[in-house]
Every structure is written in structure tokens, then in C-alpha cells.
Amino acid sequence: MPKRIIIIEDDRGVYEAMSILLEDEGYDVLVVPNGTNYAKHISAYKPHLIFLDMLLSGVDGRDICRHLKNDANTQSIPVTMISAHPSAKDSITKCGADHFLAKPFDIDELLDLAQRFTSKTN
């Protein structure tokens, strides 16, 4: 069974390329382009890893991360937060994210992360 990854990201250029790349690597990918109904998708899709953008239109990715980590059903899913602001790393760690990727990140690092986190979760 392929590992499932959810990308919560509102920039089409990023989520489209990320999903193709990860699908090419053998993952199942679901894109949630706005952060409003993420909970429904996560409970239905049961991902092994979530890539979450920090600044989504209308929603703060850190709030989503806090909710996920406070919910018993989702707290075990690894969350990697993505942001163009490296200075946001501290606040991202505080909201419970497992990893932080600063844009523009290294592609090999992204693939390595996907491999590492999805192999941990069942």
C-alpha cells in the first residue's frame, strides 16, 4: 500500500509540483488548497504525513498544527511546516510541528523527509 501524504498549501505552483513529484516517488497525495476544511479531509484520508504551509489565505498554519496536535485522532501524524520566513522556526516548533522547511527548500531534503516520516507511521 502506498503511503499517503496531505499537502495543505494555497500556492498552486508549489502544491501542483509537489504533488506530481511525490506521486512520481510512489506516494498517494491529496492537496487541500485552502485550510478551511482540512479536518474533514484528514479524518477521511488518514495521511502518514502532512505538509502544511504557514501562511494560508485566511488561516494561520500554526493554528491548524495546534489543533492537529491537540486532537487524539491526529496527534500522531507527523506535520512538516513550510514557510518563506526562516525567523518563524521558533513559533513553528512551539505549535508542535515535527519539522520545518524554509522556502526555497532543497528538493532532496523534501524527498528525504517524506521517506523518513512516512516509514515511521503505519
Next chain:
Amino acid sequence: MKMVNRLFTFIHPIRHLGEKNYTGKYAFIVTLGSAILLEIINSTFTLEQSVFSVIAIFWFMILIIYFSFRFGTNGGTMAVVITLGYYFYIIIIRDNNPTQVNQSIRSALFLGLAYQSIAFVIGHLKQRIDHLLEQETLQKQHLQIIMKQLPDGLIITDNQGNITHNNDHVKKILHTPIHKGLNISHITSLLHTPNTRRPVQKLQSSWLSTLRSKRTIVNQEYVIKSKNSSDKHITLSITPICNHQGQLIASVMTIRDTTIQKESEQRKDDFINMASHELKTPITSLKLYIKVLENHIKSFPTPKTKQITKSLKDQAEKLQDLAHVLLDVSYIQTGKLKLHKTTFRLDQLISEIITEMQAKDKTHHHQIETLQPLKVHADKLRISQVITNILANAVKYTNINDTINIRLTRSNGHALISVKDNGIGIPKNQHQKIFDRLYQANRTSQKSYPGMGMGLYIAKEIIDKHGGNIWVESKPKKGSNFHFSIPVE
């Protein structure tokens, strides 16, 4: 009483120094009046000849001296003419003997000559003093006009820091009344540091010590807090003024309101910051698409597709570097460049960078001369950025197949890194400027070298933040030797 005072002021010759009123009318009236009065007294009391002569000579001499000093040569000469006229009148009326008349006329003429000499000397002295005083007044007025019309606030103090002169701009800039005699500490107490917005505590003592050591403070930046409006940014310069013996006699302080300039700089910095952040998302997307493309064409590899994907990767990499440079500059400009220090082996870092560079670019030889094992406590990423920048410059400004020599040694508690090339070199007058923002050496050279002129500016800021130094030894066509030092652990 007022009348007496007015009369006294009018008579007093010293009070009228500087006035160019050279009339003879008062001398005419008073001297003629004196002569008539003397005639009346003489006819009433029949004075003795000798008493009359003494009065006639000395009283008129006093009048001539007075009028010369009060109304210049005109006043003096008028008094002399009236006096001589009176003398001739006396001679003609009283002396009957022609021989005596002749003798008296000769004496009167002789006396007249002496009187005129006195009137001439004293009159000219008075006129010269008037001229000098007028010049001084004019100069003062000019100085006041210049001070008033200067675009900056200007304060002149004595050697103790007490204000002797200031223009109106000072009050406008500082939002506080300033007057003569006020100490400079009153102004320094209004100043706050630009970053922390805290009051500048030690400026008063540092200001005095700076002046005593005859050093100049140039364009120091401060903030003035205002209750009613937004804070004001100023730059302050202080110049000590010394006499010929080198003693401090005064100081000149100029205050410039730079609020508008600062606001526009802030907007520019905000824009660069925003733009460099905004660039990151499309660059991320671009890199992802390149990777996707690379994966998809793996199945039918041709030399051309390989070349295209490599070029795409390189260009995306360049774009990413550009965004990083812009962001670094924005951090430096806003004082947000932060160091994340760790302890690491500098020699190992240099080896890693050289290995990586050689893997990417085989056009130049990197030769390690000395690589002393040294541990430093520094920001590894930032130091790596500086080394990479200097090495990249060496590659950029040398010919293909040239050798670049690298040294790491310990010197006076510092790790000293030197990168020597035999490239085009830098003229001595540009050795300092190359570390300025947007400065690029050899702009006039025929060959163009790509770059924004930001690399060494960022490198210098990073090294300065580490408490180190960065400098260059170079001559045109003889190559460059870049050095930087940071404290060892």
C-alpha cells in the same frame, strides 16, 4: 531726569563710536557759542590778559579734541576754523601795534596748525574705529543671516558646552525652547538611540571627552521622541574649534532632521524584504517543477536534455542566491542580521567548501597552503557564506586554469583566513569602497563581471558582527589577497 540722561548720552563721545555721523554743525554752534560767551565774560569781568589767554587756548583745544572724537575730522576742523576766526577777531580788535598784530597772527596760525593736526589725528582715529565697528556689526549680521538660512539646526557652544549661538531650526527640530547660556546636556538628554529607543545616557561625558581630545563626531544618528507626533530621526555632528595654540575654545553642533529620508529608506527596506520573501515561493515551485521534469525525461536521456535540466537547475540556483542576497541586505539594513553561533572546526569547514566548489567548477585550481586545525565559536552558515563569496570572487576575477591559494593560520587570538589570486586586482583607492553596499570594483574595465556588488558588503557585516576584520591587499594586474579574521574559541 530722562532729559538729563538723553543729554548725557548725546554728549558722551564713547557712546557714539560706530555711528558715522560726521557733521560740523554742532561744532560750529558750540565753538561759536563758547567764543561769544568768553567775550561776554571778558567784557563783564575784564579778565587778566594771561588768564584770558589760558582759557582761550585750553578751552578751545578741549572743544577741538571733543568734536574730533564726537564727529570725526569734520567736527574737529569746524571747531578749528571757528577757533581761528575768533583768535583773528581778538587780534584785530585788541592789538593796535602792527608788529604785535603780525606776531599774534603768526602765533595764531601756528596754534591753528597744531589744532588742525590734533583734529586730523583724533578725527581719523574716530572714523577708523567707526569703520571697524561697522565691519564687525556687518559680519555679525551676515553670520546671523547665514545661520538663520542654513537648512540644518546649528548650535555654537563655549568650551564648557554652554550655548552661545543657535538658529531657529534647532527649536523646530528638537521641539524645545533653546536659548543662550543653556548647557548642551539639555539637548543630549533629549536624544534616544535609533534601535532601542532608549535615552542616550553617556553622551554628555563622551561628548565632552570627544571635544577635549579634539575629535569630530560625524553624522551620528539619534531619535527624538515626541508626545504629539511620530518620533523624529536626526543626525548630529559636533566639531571642536581650537585657537592657534590648540586650546578648545568652542564647538559647533549641527542637527539635521532625517525623518523623511528615514521613512523613505524604511519603505525601501520593507519593499526589499517583502520582495525577497515573495520570490521564495515561485523559486520553490520552479525547483520542484525542474525536479519533476528531470524525473520525467530520465527514461529517454540525451546529451541535450541533460544539458537543459542542468542549465535550468543552475538558473534556479542563481535566482535563489539573488533572493538570499536581497534578504541579507534587508536584514543588515534593518539591524535584524542575527548570528546562530556554534563551535566548529574552521579548517574542516574550509576543506568542505573547497571540495564542494571543485566538484562544481573544475576551471580553477584551489591550492591549500596552510590549514591549521582551529576551533571557532561562530555562525557556521554565515562564515561559510563569507568564504564561499571570497572564493567565488577569486574565480570570477581570474583566468581559467589559474590557481587560488588558501591559508588558515592563527594570529593574535584570531583565526586568519587568506585567499590569494593572481587576477585583475583592485586599485588602492577602491580597497575600502569594495566593502560598501552596491559598490563593484573595476566597473570601468572593458570586460564586464556579473554581480550586484553586495557580496563583500554582506561579508563585511557578517565579519563585523563576529568581532573580526576583513580587508584586502591588492594591486591592479597583480592579483588580490583577501583576508578576514574572527576570534578563536
